[in-house]
Each structure stands twice: as structure tokens, then as C-alpha cells.
Amino acid sequence: MPKIRRQNLPLGLFNHLLDRISERQISANQLEEFANWLDTEPDVPEGRWFRKFSGMCVCGQGDLVKTFLIEGQIPTGTEIK
DSSP states (O other): OOBOOOSSOOHHHHHHHHHHHHHTTOOHHHHHHHHHHHHTOOBOOSSEEEEEETTEEEEEETTEEEEEEETTOOOOSEEOO
16 A cells, blocks of 8 residues: 655646645644644555545545545545544
């Protein structure tokens, strides 16, 4: 199982993530919770996955985080506990 890539992200993806953080008003506390989870170096599946946090959800595919969702938006893929 891959680990989440934290460096050398494609520029377009990086900009997309920044846009979603801004547009969906993801708070610093939510990002801190996400960062703390990343620090545990979690394994993620090769396909689509998601991880729920308080008030938001992080969605990815393989080793890449693909987007941030807020409450009311429905993630797809395998849920990571």
C-alpha cells in the first residue's frame, strides 16, 4: 500500500488543493488535524480513498490527495478509519 506523497506534487494539483481550501473555507484547525494524520504516514489504497475529519473530508487516489470536501458533499472510494 502506498504512503501519501507530501512532496513534488504536480503544480496543477497543488493549485487545485489550495483553491479548494480557500473556496470551501477549510480552517487552520482542520488543516492541523489533517497534518497530524499525515505525520503518522498512513497507508492508503491504490484506488480512490477518503478520510473524514471534523467538518471536512480529504479525498485521494493512490499516493495523491485529490481534493477537500465539506459536510454535505459525498466522497467516493474506500473509507480510511
